[in-house]
Amino acid sequence: MHAVRLFHHGKPLVDATLPDPVPGPGEIVIDIRAAGICHSDAHYRAEFGRATLPITLGHEIAGYVTDVGEGVANAYAGDRVAVHYFVSCGRCGHCQRYGEQFCVTGEMIGKERDGGWAEKIVVPAANVIPIPEEISFSQAAVMMCSTATAYHALRLADLSGDDSLAIIGFGGLGASAVQLAGVFGAREIYAIDLVREKLELAETFGAEPIPSSRGGFRDALLAATNGRGVDVALDFSGNAAASIDALRSLAPGGRLMLVAINIRSLTFDGYADILGRERRIIGCSDHTRGELFELMDIARRGEIDLSRVITRKVPRTAAAINEVLDELDHGTTHLRSVIASER
Ligand SMILES: [Zn+2]
Ligand SMILES: [Zn+2]
Structure with missing residues (x-):
């Protein structure tokens, strides 16, 4: 089968031919109809968050089940399914106590195991999420990462109907977050970005645009909220200065959700920025399998589109995918690109 592979960090992906996958006990093979291209993939190609080499990247996957291994009872040939990208054991102390994302032997499909930029993939049947007929393969694929991450962050933030929300950095995650915040019933939603086109786009999704400048966005956000600040800030920017600005724009009891990977130190005043206003900084790591079922249901009901x-849809070739990753490295106005052959 054809697959697009990474052989060396920092080098372009390469078209390759691999043997067709065969399902072992408890596994299924999927004929891939859609696979998303995520900003993380650009990091994996570059080296940050080191992927196991050589590897087929791609962790937003949807398609038809073609082969079913021994003992599989939750999937049949012909089923339309998406793939939960995190493979966990479900038995270790971390799985049981802290959650599957922290499994001691956990592996990510498309980073530590071969992923979805290929004709087919073999995955544990436990990672299969059925796709309702109302949802396309491309939408289901995208839901497996960016939408799920936004959903997990809003759940951890305990977003309620009375809350106001600021989205720092508007892209694929932001576009999902705005719609999901509406499902949670958020009162006011603000989008903050440096790029004018992104703010215009955010506005079409129903968010109030707040331009960020060299001096930050705190004053503009406080002015928009009559000096109150926001209850929840989702930081998708991965920029330390923006994170601190977001923290200082929170109302009393406000939550700063760190979602984007940020490898810089954050410097804040423990009293003025946190204690004195009972603010919280909360880290968000991935999402859970259970949340993916909930998301599918939200999308099936038409509450998010x-x-x-x-x-953008692109063909599954190394040249096309490398081009999208190059764009992600340098900044793009595209929200999400999907490698798709829907049928
Ligand atoms: Zn991703
Ligand atoms: Zn485990």
């Missing part, structure tokens, strides 16, 4: 988050 991910077709607008997918702004």
